Amino acid sequence: MGINKYEEIAQAAIKLFERKGYHATSVQDIADEVGLQKGSLYHYISSKEELLMKITQQSINGFNRRMEKIIESQVSSKDKLILAIQHHVTYVARNMEMTTVLLREAFSLEPDHHKVIKEETDRYLKLWTTIIDEGVQADEFKPGDSRLIALAILGSANWLHRWYQEGGKMTPEEIGNYFAQIFLEGIKK
Amino acid sequence: MGINKYEEIAQAAIKLFERKGYHATSVQDIADEVGLQKGSLYHYISSKEELLMKITQQSINGFNRRMEKIIESQVSSKDKLILAIQHHVTYVARNMEMTTVLLREAFSLEPDHHKVIKEETDRYLKLWTTIIDEGVQADEFKPGDSRLIALAILGSANWLHRWYQEGGKMTPEEIGNYFAQIFLEGIKK
Amino acid sequence: MGINKYEEIAQAAIKLFERKGYHATSVQDIADEVGLQKGSLYHYISSKEELLMKITQQSINGFNRRMEKIIESQVSSKDKLILAIQHHVTYVARNMEMTTVLLREAFSLEPDHHKVIKEETDRYLKLWTTIIDEGVQADEFKPGDSRLIALAILGSANWLHRWYQEGGKMTPEEIGNYFAQIFLEGIKK
Amino acid sequence: MGINKYEEIAQAAIKLFERKGYHATSVQDIADEVGLQKGSLYHYISSKEELLMKITQQSINGFNRRMEKIIESQVSSKDKLILAIQHHVTYVARNMEMTTVLLREAFSLEPDHHKVIKEETDRYLKLWTTIIDEGVQADEFKPGDSRLIALAILGSANWLHRWYQEGGKMTPEEIGNYFAQIFLEGIKK
DNA sequence: AATGAATGAGGTTTCATTCAT
DNA sequence: AATGAATGAAACCTCATTCAT
Numbered sequence: 072m073g074i075n076k077y078e079e080i081a082q083a084a085i086k087l088f089e090r091k092g093y094h095a096t097s098v099q100d101i102a103d104e105v106g107l108q109k110g111s112l113y114h115y116i117s118s119k120e121e122l123l124m125k126i127t128q129q130s131i132n133g134f135n136r137r138m139e140k141i142i143e144s145q146v147s148s149k150d151k152l153i154l155a156i157q158h159h160v161t162y163v164a165r166n167m168e169m170t171t172v173l174l175r176e177a178f179s180l181e182p183d184h185h186k187v188i189k190e191e192t193d194r195y196l197k198l199w200t201t202i203i204d205e206g207v208q209a210d211e212f213k214p215g216d217s218r219l220i221a222l223a224i225l226g227s228a229n230w231l232h233r234w235y236q237e238g239g240k241m242t243p244e245e246i247g248n249y250f251a252q253i254f255l256e257g258i259k260k
Numbered sequence: 261m262g263i264n265k266y267e268e269i270a271q272a273a274i275k276l277f278e279r280k281g282y283h284a285t286s287v288q289d290i291a292d293e294v295g296l297q298k299g300s301l302y303h304y305i306s307s308k309e310e311l312l313m314k315i316t317q318q319s320i321n322g323f324n325r326r327m328e329k330i331i332e333s334q335v336s337s338k339d340k341l342i343l344a345i346q347h348h349v350t351y352v353a354r355n356m357e358m359t360t361v362l363l364r365e366a367f368s369l370e371p372d373h374h375k376v377i378k379e380e381t382d383r384y385l386k387l388w389t390t391i392i393d394e395g396v397q398a399d400e401f402k403p404g405d406s407r408l409i410a411l412a413i414l415g416s417a418n419w420l421h422r423w424y425q426e427g428g429k430m431t432p433e434e435i436g437n438y439f440a441q442i443f444l445e446g447i448k449k
Numbered sequence: 450m451g452i453n454k455y456e457e458i459a460q461a462a463i464k465l466f467e468r469k470g471y472h473a474t475s476v477q478d479i480a481d482e483v484g485l486q487k488g489s490l491y492h493y494i495s496s497k498e499e500l501l502m503k504i505t506q507q508s509i510n511g512f513n514r515r516m517e518k519i520i521e522s523q524v525s526s527k528d529k530l531i532l533a534i535q536h537h538v539t540y541v542a543r544n545m546e547m548t549t550v551l552l553r554e555a556f557s558l559e560p561d562h563h564k565v566i567k568e569e570t571d572r573y574l575k576l577w578t579t580i581i582d583e584g585v586q587a588d589e590f591k592p593g594d595s596r597l598i599a600l601a602i603l604g605s606a607n608w609l610h611r612w613y614q615e616g617g618k619m620t621p622e623e624i625g626n627y628f629a630q631i632f633l634e635g636i637k638k
Numbered sequence: 639m640g641i642n643k644y645e646e647i648a649q650a651a652i653k654l655f656e657r658k659g660y661h662a663t664s665v666q667d668i669a670d671e672v673g674l675q676k677g678s679l680y681h682y683i684s685s686k687e688e689l690l691m692k693i694t695q696q697s698i699n700g701f702n703r704r705m706e707k708i709i710e711s712q713v714s715s716k717d718k719l720i721l722a723i724q725h726h727v728t729y730v731a732r733n734m735e736m737t738t739v740l741l742r743e744a745f746s747l748e749p750d751h752h753k754v755i756k757e758e759t760d761r762y763l764k765l766w767t768t769i770i771d772e773g774v775q776a777d778e779f780k781p782g783d784s785r786l787i788a789l790a791i792l793g794s795a796n797w798l799h800r801w802y803q804e805g806g807k808m809t810p811e812e813i814g815n816y817f818a819q820i821f822l823e824g825i826k827k
Numbered sequence: 828a829a830t831g832a833a834t835g836a837g838g839t840t841t842c843a844t845t846c847a848t
Numbered sequence: 849a850a851t852g853a854a855t856g857a858a859a860c861c862t863c864a865t866t867c868a869t
Contacts, residue, residue: 076832092368094283098860111833113861149448175364179281203447212447219435222423223416223442230415246408253412257446258392258401259338265849287843299845300850308843454853470746472661476839489854491840527826553742557659581825590825597813600801601794601820608793624786631790635824636770636779637716643828665864677866678829686864 077115079105084122089168093123093176123176124184130173131191133162138198148206149255155202156254157247159228163235164243170232196221224254266304268294273311278357282312282365312365313373319362320380322351327387337395338444344391345443346436348417352424353432359421385410413443455493457483462500467546471501471554501554502562508551509569511540516576526584527633533580534632535625537606541613542621548610574599602632644682646672651689656735660690660743690743691751697740698758700729705765715773716822722769723821724814726795730802731810737799763788791821 083104087096098119102109116122141154163170177188199221206212227250241249272293276285287308291298305311326347330340352359366377388410395401416439430438461482465474476497480487494500515536519529541548555566577599584590605628619627650671654663665686669676683689704725708718730737744755766788773779794817808816 092283094281095368097858099858107832108834109860110835110862114832119860179284210449213445213449215447216430216438219430219438220442220447222419223439226416226419227412228415229419230411234411241405241408249405249408250412253409253443253446255446255448257442257444258404258409259444260399260402286841288841296849297851298843299852302844303849470661472659473746475837477837485853486855487839488841488856492853497839557662588827591827593825594808594816597808597816598820598825600797601817604795604797605790605793608789608796612789619783619786627783627786628790631787631821631824633824633826635820635822636782636787637822638777638780664862666862674828675830676864677831680865681828 076105080112080115081122081125085126085168085172088123088126088176089171093172093179120181120184123172123180124188126169127173127177127180127188128191130166130169131188131195133166133169134159135191135195135198137162138195142198142201147211148202148209149211151202152206152255153248153251155199156224156228156251157244159225160231160247160250161243163228163231164237164246167232167235170229174229174232196225199225220254224250227254265294269301269304270311270314274315274357274361277312277315277365278360282361282368309370309373312361313369313377315358316362316366316369316377317380319355319358320377320384322355322358323348324380324384324387326351327384331387331390336400337391337398338400340391341395341401341444342437342440344388345413345417345440346433348414349420349436349439350432352417352420353426353435356421356424359418363418363421385414388414409443413439416443454483458490458493459500459503463504463546463550466501466504466554467549471550471557498559498562501550502558502566504547505551505555505558505566506569508544508547509566509573511544511547512537513569513573513576515540516573520576520579525589526580526587527589529580530584530590531626531629531633533577534602534606534629535622537603538609538625538628539621541606541609542615542624545610545613548607552607552610574603577603598632602628605632643672647679647682648689648692652693652735652739655690655693655743656738660739660746687748687751690739691747691755693736694740694744694747694755695758697733697736698755698762700733700736701726702758702762702765704729705762709765709768714778715769715776716778718769719773719779719822720815720818722766723791723795723818724811726792727798727814727817728810730795730798731804731813734799734802737796741796741799763792766792787821791817794821 080101083101084096087100087104090096091100098112099109101119101122102112105112137158138155141151141158144151144154146154173188177185177192180188196218200217203212203215203217203220207214207217231246235243235246269290272290273285276289276293279285280289287301288298290308290311291301294301327344330343330347333340333343335343362377367374369377385407389406392401392404392406392409396403396406420435424432424435458479461479462474465478465482468474469478476490477487479497479500480490483490516533519532519536522529522532524532551566555563555570558566574596578595581590581593581595581598585592585595609624613621613624647668650668651663654667654671657663658667665679666676668686668689669679672679705722708721708725711718711721713721740755744752744759747755763785767784770779770782770784770787774781774784798813802810802813
């Protein structure tokens with residue numbers, strides 16, 4: 072904190088965008104949060120939207136980077152899926168504010184910027200379907216619609232940003248495990 | 261359409277809030293959409309926020325009403341859960357815009373209003389855990405954390421508002437069935 | 450005054466743009482001049498630049514309209530030129546502020562708008578060369594570079610906006626006559 | 639270039655003030671043009687306005703200095719007038735940007751500064767009327783209003799900054815000659 | 828000599844809401 | 849029921865200038 076002012080500003084923006092929403096957060100709010108005058112912010116940023124863009128980009132990149140490593144790893148498809156769920160869930164839980172901004176505010180980006188984020192999220196989805204398709208081919212998963220399955224899992228895992236609270240009775244890792252188990256085994260006795 | 265002007269205004273608001281977001285939608289936008297002057301809107305509404313409140317309330321009420329009927333029905337817990345998933349999925353798919361406004365914009369409500377919506381969504385969650393708990397007790401479901409299971413299912417089902425498109429290769433009913441199957445049986449072979 | 454608010458605003462803008470320049474005139478200045486709040490101006494205009502555009506357009510149109518009538522009239526080229534000089538001079542003198550805005554501020558228009566004004570001023574110049582060329586053909590004027598002559602005359606006549614003051618010892622008509630005489634006969638004895 | 643940084647800055651300012659206007663040119667623009675940081679400029683200048691003042695002063699001084707030499711020369715009034723026109727025209731043509739700044743932007747100076755420039759331009763005008771008055775007394779020119787004649791000539795000659803382009807079919811000298819001829823002989827056959 | 832962080836005032840524009848007609 | 853003029857606050861952003869380093 073303090074070393075890199077841009078980072079400090081981005082952190083303030085993440086916090087405020089999460090709490091109030093992008094449009095309801097004023098540049099003044101961000102300036103107040105970092106203790107600068109409104110105008111002084113513009114030494115570091117070129118626009119409020121640039122901040123949102125950087126934040127969402129950083130967020131989706133974090134998801135993609137982890138997922139690519141999992142895909143490249145030498146384990147069974149089932150284990151890849153378990154890892155993917157665990158990683159997604161813990162990443163959301165450990166970056167709640169940033170994830171919320173990505174999931175809720177990215178659509179406020181200007182069309183050009185939004186397109187870039189959209190492409191990255193599409194890529195992320197594809198990485199999920201790859202794992203599932205491979206698992207089906209390896210006879211590890213039931214045949215099915217891999218995109219629908221991926222969307223079901225991602226829905227569950229993303230939803231975490233709406234209810235997870237640090238200090239609850241389960242750790243993110245435990246939640247990830249549980250989610251993995253649900254999707255693999257189902258809840259029926 | 262045209263009979264009830266308030267309803268017409270609400271429909272315009274739903275459409276615009278979904279498309280642009282609550283804060284990015286101006287009262288002028290809504291007025292344009294219904295073909296009135298900005299000032300004339302205020303014969304029908306008392307504030308922009310009131311519109312958002314009515315919309316989110318109507319939306320969450322729709323979810324709750326259906327769920328209560330399911331709970332009261334005389335079928336097994338498993339069948340209740342299947343019905344609940346089917347109903348939620350089809351309700352989202354058939355009310356995409358309104359659902360999006362509920363899920364993405366409710367947090368823009370003033371604290372007092374937001375609290376009301378929060379209570380209703382909490383109630384909705386509780387209805388889901390009720391079914392699951394009963395299913396566990398009836399030995400239909402594996403023992404587990406019913407809240408976590410409900411949140412997993414709701415996450416999947418809510419996420420639909422981000423990707424569902426009318427005219428896709430599966431109907432909402434088919435998607436609902438598939439989701440139910442995933443959560444009951446899992447995807448592992 | 451008061452009947453047409455837009456006209457009132459435009460008049461205030463002309464006065465202020467002339468006095469302080471376009472960029473040095475704030476929307477606040479204009480609002481103060483007409484006794485409105487800054488924001489209220491935007492019921493009548495869509496931007497400050499629109500005002501400048503309207504003003505310059507009205508101004509150059511005034512010049513062109515008069516000139517076209519002169520061209521169509523059935524008099525000798527010499528008399529057309531005299532009329533043109535008289536009209537230009539009196540138009541400048543009677544619309545000092547607007548002319549100043551046209552001549553000094555039009556270049557502040559955005560490229561698209563500026564292009565429109567440029568085309569109109571080019572057209573105006575061409576009307577002048579037409580008269581001169583016809584006069585040369587009719588053997589009324591010495592052979593010469595009609596464009597250069599037109600630019601010389603226009604320079605003199607436009608410059609009026611920098612020095613003319615109402616109530617001076619010569620009326621605009623007298624100045625026009627004198628200018629016409631200078632350009633036709635020269636000053637040499 | 640480079641030896642005298644102040645001169646470099648002034649040249650950048652002339653170029654930018656001409657292109658965009660004084661108010662539309664930011665100190666940042668000037669800094670960019672000379673490859674310095676905004677703050678560093680203030681080692682050389684004390685304010686943006688000082689730059690405009692220096693530029694306009696240098697410009698009007700150039701006009702006055704030449705004119706004084708002409709007045710002192712031992713030739714007929716007619717030849718003085720011809721020389722004056724030639725010099726003015728070539729000076730404008732060879733210093734287009736600086737002249738434009740003088741003619742278009744001087745009025746943006748603060749009152750105190752503006753007054754100084756005004757006095758110099760008034761002096762310049764008086765030098766012209768002196769020549770004309772002497773020519774009338776020497777029976778070289780027709781009797782007339784010397785101020786009006788001077789303003790007519792200056793208008794033509796100043797207007798050059800709005801249309802002259804290097805590389806046109808006439809050199810500045812040829813244009814000067816032509817203008818002199820027009821004002822002396824007129825265009826009527 | 829040069830930087831670049833910071834200021835604080837002011838720029839244009841948008842907007843939810845009110846109200847007389 | 850509908851208008852449209854008007855408000856006043858707040859939005860994002862720019863800018864000339866200062867100053868510690």
